[in-house]
Amino acid sequence: MKKLFCLLMTLVMMLFAVSALAEAVPAATFTPGTYEAEAQGLLSTIKVWVTVDENEITGVLIDANGETEALGGMAAGKLSAAIMAAQTPNVDAISGATVSSTAIKAAATEALQAAGADIAVLDANRRDTGDKGEKEDKTIDTEIVVIGAGGAGMAASIMLKQAGKDFVLLEKMPYAGGNTTKATGGMNAAETHYQKEQGIEDSVDLFVADTIKGGHDLNDPELVRVMASESAGAIDWLDSIGADLPKISFSGGASVNRIHAPADGSGVGEYLVEKFSSKLNELGVEIMYETKATELLTDADGKICGVKAEGPDANYTFNCKAVILTTGGFGANEEMYTQYRPDLKGTVTTNAPGATGDGIVMAQALGAALVDIEQIQLHPTVEQTTSMLITESVRGDGAILVNQSGVRFTNELLTRDAVSAAELEQEGCYAYIIFDQNLRDHLKAIEKYVKTGITVQADTIEGLAEQLNIDPATLAKTLADWNECVKNQNDPEFGRTTGMDADLTTPPYYAIKIAPGIHHTMGGVKIDTSAHVINTEGNAIPGLYAAGEVTGGVHGGNRLGGNAVADIVIFGRIAAETAISELGGVAK
Numbered sequence: 001m002k003k004l005f006c007l008l009m010t011l012v013m014m015l016f017a018v019s020a021l022a023e024a025v026p027a028a029t030f031t032p033g034t035y036e037a038e039a040q041g042l043l044s045t046i047k048v049w050v051t052v053d054e055n056e057i058t059g060v061l062i063d064a065n066g067e068t069e070a071l072g073g074m075a076a077g078k079l080s081a082a083i084m085a086a087q088t089p090n091v092d093a094i095s096g097a098t099v100s101s102t103a104i105k106a107a108a109t110e111a112l113q114a115a116g117a118d119i120a121v122l123d124a125n126r127r128d129t130g131d132k133g134e135k136e137d138k139t140i141d142t143e144i145v146v147i148g149a150g151g152a153g154m155a156a157s158i159m160l161k162q163a164g165k166d167f168v169l170l171e172k173m174p175y176a177g178g179n180t181t182k183a184t185g186g187m188n189a190a191e192t193h194y195q196k197e198q199g200i201e202d203s204v205d206l207f208v209a210d211t212i213k214g215g216h217d218l219n220d221p222e223l224v225r226v227m228a229s230e231s232a233g234a235i236d237w238l239d240s241i242g243a244d245l246p247k248i249s250f251s252g253g254a255s256v257n258r259i260h261a262p263a264d265g266s267g268v269g270e271y272l273v274e275k276f277s278s279k280l281n282e283l284g285v286e287i288m289y290e291t292k293a294t295e296l297l298t299d300a301d302g303k304i305c306g307v308k309a310e311g312p313d314a315n316y317t318f319n320c321k322a323v324i325l326t327t328g329g330f331g332a333n334e335e336m337y338t339q340y341r342p343d344l345k346g347t348v349t350t351n352a353p354g355a356t357g358d359g360i361v362m363a364q365a366l367g368a369a370l371v372d373i374e375q376i377q378l379h380p381t382v383e384q385t386t387s388m389l390i391t392e393s394v395r396g397d398g399a400i401l402v403n404q405s406g407v408r409f410t411n412e413l414l415t416r417d418a419v420s421a422a423e424l425e426q427e428g429c430y431a432y433i434i435f436d437q438n439l440r441d442h443l444k445a446i447e448k449y450v451k452t453g454i455t456v457q458a459d460t461i462e463g464l465a466e467q468l469n470i471d472p473a474t475l476a477k478t479l480a481d482w483n484e485c486v487k488n489q490n491d492p493e494f495g496r497t498t499g500m501d502a503d504l505t506t507p508p509y510y511a512i513k514i515a516p517g518i519h520h521t522m523g524g525v526k527i528d529t530s531a532h533v534i535n536t537e538g539n540a541i542p543g544l545y546a547a548g549e550v551t552g553g554v555h556g557g558n559r560l561g562g563n564a565v566a567d568i569v570i571f572g573r574i575a576a577e578t579a580i581s582e583l584g585g586v587a588k
Contacts, residue, residue, distance in 0.1 A: 029055045029122075030115040037110035039103040041067050043451040046076075046100065048107035052115050057087050062104055068270060071097040074175045079104045088122040096173055096353045099386075136314045142168050144579055145307045146324045147293045147359060150178030151269070151565065152548030153326035154276035155572035158241065161283040163580045163587050168318060169285060170309055172292035173354040176277055178328045179549060180568060182350055183269030184391030184445055186261035187238075187245055187569065188562035189231035194246050194260060202256050204228045211563060214253035214415045215522075215556025218372060223554045226529045227563070230570045235260060237573065243275035250396040250498040251561040253415040259562035261393065265443040268565055291316065296323060296362050296544070304543030321583055322543040324575045325533065326568075327359030328352075329521035329549035331376070337521065340374040348517040350382055350389040355521075359550040363525045366544070367535040371552030373523035377559050380419035381433055382517030383454045389519065390433060390512055391445050392416075392561040396499045399435035400482050401514075404428060406465060406474035408482070411494040417558045420516040430515040432468060434479070438506035449512060456511045464509045479504055520559050524552040531575035545579055547571035 030052035038047045044066020051059035060083045062076040075097035082091040089108035093101035109119055144160060146153050149171035157169045189195075190207035207228035212219050238245060245260035245268065262271045280287070290312045297306035297317075307318040330336045331351035338345045364370070380401075381390035395401070395412045401419075403409050403426040410422035423431050440446045449455050458464035461479050462472035483503040485491045491500070525533050525546050532540035548568040555563060577587040 030057075030112070030117055033115065034059075035111040035114045037107040037114065039106040039110070041072060041103040042099040043067055043072075043448060046072075046103045046107060048104060048111055050108055050111040050115065052112070052117075057084060057112070060084055060108065064100060064104070067100050068181070071175060071181070072100045075100040075104060078174060083108055085127065087125070087127050089119065090123055094174060096175060135311075137317070138314045139317045139319065140168065141319045142166050143320060143583060144168075144322045144324065145170065145293075145318050145320045146326060147307065148178060148326035148328060148548075148550070149176040149287050150326060150328050150548060151180030151183075151272060151276065151568035152572035152575070153178075153324070154273070154280060155569050156324050156326060156547065156576040157285055158276065158279050158283065159573055159576035159587055160580065161280070161285050163576075163585050165580060165583070165585060169287050170291045170293055170307075171287050171289050172358070173352075174289050176287055176289075177269070177273040177352070179331075179352045179355050180269045180565075181273055182352055182389060183272075183565055184267040184389055185251060185393050185396075185561050185565075186247070186249070186259040186268045187231075187235070187565035188251065188254070188258050188560065189235045189260055189566060190228055190258060192232045192235045192260065194235065194248055195257075198248060200248060200257050202258055204231075206255055207231065207258065210254050211560055212556065214560040215558055217556065218375065219556035220371070220553035222529050223527070226574070227554060227566055227570050230574070231566055234566070234569045234573065238272075238275075238569065241275060241279045243272055249393055250413065251392050252395070252413045252419065253560040254498075254562070259393070259396065262444075265393065265445055267391065267445050267448070272565070272569075293327075293358065293362065296366055298366060302366075302542060304541070322545065322579045324579060325359040325363060325525070325544065325546040325550050326548050326572060326575075327357075327550045328355045329524065330357030330360065331355050331518050331521050333357050337376055337518065340523075341376050344376060344518060347378070348382055348384050348387050348515075350379060350387055350517050350519050355549070357521075359546070360524055363533055363541075363544070363546070363550075366541055367537075368533050368541060368544075369526040369536045369538075371523055371526045372556065373552065375522035375552075375555075375557050376518060377416055377520040377522060378420040378516040379416055379519035380423055380516050381512075381514040382519070383449075383512060384430075384515050384517070386452060386454060387517060388449070388452065388454065389517070390449065390514055391443075393443055393445060394433060394435060394439070397435075397439050397443055398486070398499055398502045398504065399433050399439060400478075400504070401431045401433055402470075402475065402478055403431050404470065406470040407478050408494065411491070411496040413496060413499050415558050416519070416561065423514075423516055430513060432511045432513055434464075434504065434509065434511050436504045436506045436509050438502055439504070440510065446510075454512055456513075457508050459508050461509055464511055468511055468513075520555070520564060521549060522552060522555040522557065522559055524550045526553060527551045527571075529574075530578045531571055532578065545575040547575040
């Protein structure tokens with residue numbers, strides 16, 4: 001009996017040993033190999049290849065070439081590294097590239113499941129990629145700090161580098177461009193060589209008058225005069241760095257064709273960001289990404305002497321002699337804009353996620369005055385499910401707006417606030433923008449809308465109406481009436497006189513459902529014509545300059561389409577020129 005007991009105990013111990021050995025050698029997580037999957041991104045199908053051995057993700061290759069270069073490509077690189085580091089596809093999306101990020105993660109998940117992975121197990125065994133401990137404190141001496149790598153900051157940085165200045169360019173987001181990447185129309189400029197070559201008569205005085213009228217006489221006339229006077233020179237400067245804007249069309253609130261765009265009609269913002277980025281790379285300028293400025297420092301005399309910032313691996317103190325604020329507006333910060341406009345709570349925004357008003361807050365801490373801070377613009381043509389702005393060039397090139405009954409209800413090329421107000425009076429507070437194949441063929445920006453899937457298309461007007469649940473006869477009559485207006489160059493019902501160079505008779509026909517969305521914050525810190533930031537006592541804050549949407553005064557109570565790009569390019573250059581001059585140097 002004793003021997004039998006010992007034998008049984010031995011068997012039990014052997015079973016425990018085998019069990020422990022099985023636990024010590026983990027079962028394979030994957031079937032080794034390379035697996036491919038794809039998912040729909042913002043503009044294209046994104047492909048992901050995941051390579052695994054039995055227990056590890058060893059490679060993640062992402063093809064997002066069809067997405068925007070600034071966001072899609074950036075998301076691909078960062079998410080590839082993040083998935084490898086965490087060993088799971090469920091990593092944080094890249095801010096500003098949410099759609100591309102979601103597609104990449106979905107494709108990676110599908111590929112790993114094909115490799116035999118249990119995603120829940122991968123998540124449970126996620127590797128720690130978070131806090132690496134206390135950040136290092138770093139102090140950097142430089143002459144100038146440019147805060148914000150949007151259009152104004154990039155333009156200023158090109159000027160600074162060409163003048164041989166020592167500076168750093170900070171950007172809190174993981175990519176450059178800011179709200180400039182959202183600009184789809186063009187740049188307003190008067191008396192340009194392109195206008196003269198195309199027989200368009202314009203003047204600085206007319207540009208000024210249109211801008212102040214559109215801004216409801218709230219604009220700072222001196223700032224407007226500078227913008228208009230310097231606009232032709234700014235177009236020449238863009239030519240000099242390979243960023244020519246030769247296509248001219250009409251934009252709401254303008255008296256003549258004034259808005260300058262890329263030759264193929266592509267979105268001006270992404271185009272300029274690409275050109276600016278290429279020039280900065282050529283000049284050897286490095287952008288400090290994911291580095292958020294948190295405080296402006298002054299000496300005992302109130303002069304700028306430094307900037308504090310937080311980076312991914314270090315906390316920085318930049319000792320400097322000047323700061324150029326190009327941090328943009330606050331249209332992506334609902335908490336901030338509802339302080340001034342509580343009625344806008346819950347409204348869709350077209351703004352980039354970095355437009356949160358940081359520069360305004362930092363400047364205020366130094367006593368900067370604010371101008372027109374409650375003036376916030378709604379853009380009338382925003383696709384609500386994607387927050388995608390439909391460029392004003394679509395209407396400027398001949399499109400019309402109809403309501404759910406299939407009839408026009410306004411002059412489509414009134415100022416943005418007027419068209420937005422008219423839309424909000426319609427059934428459901430929305431409208432449809434209607435255009436044809438001819439317009440699509442001449443405006444590359446439309447391809448983005450088609451690829452994103454927000455357009456409705458049909459070979460006939462009646463077929464389009466049926467898809468929109470509009471009475472076909474009514475919409476057909478509306479189009480016929482409009483085409484007669486174009487033929488006669490007369491719109492007796494709404495008085496439209498511009499954007500009537502081509503009718504809408506070329507099938508197929510297209511529609512996009514749109515409604516107003518928050519687009520631009522006209523208010524910000526007060527500047528003078530040399531881009532000095534002005535304090536509440538009316539004096540310049542020594543060493544502090546600002547340009548772009550962080551400032552107020554240029555646009556008044558309503559910004560005309562095309563004036564934001566003019567603002568960032570012109571005052572970005574002026575801020576740099578003033579800083580260069582006052583620190584000793586010559587702008588080139």
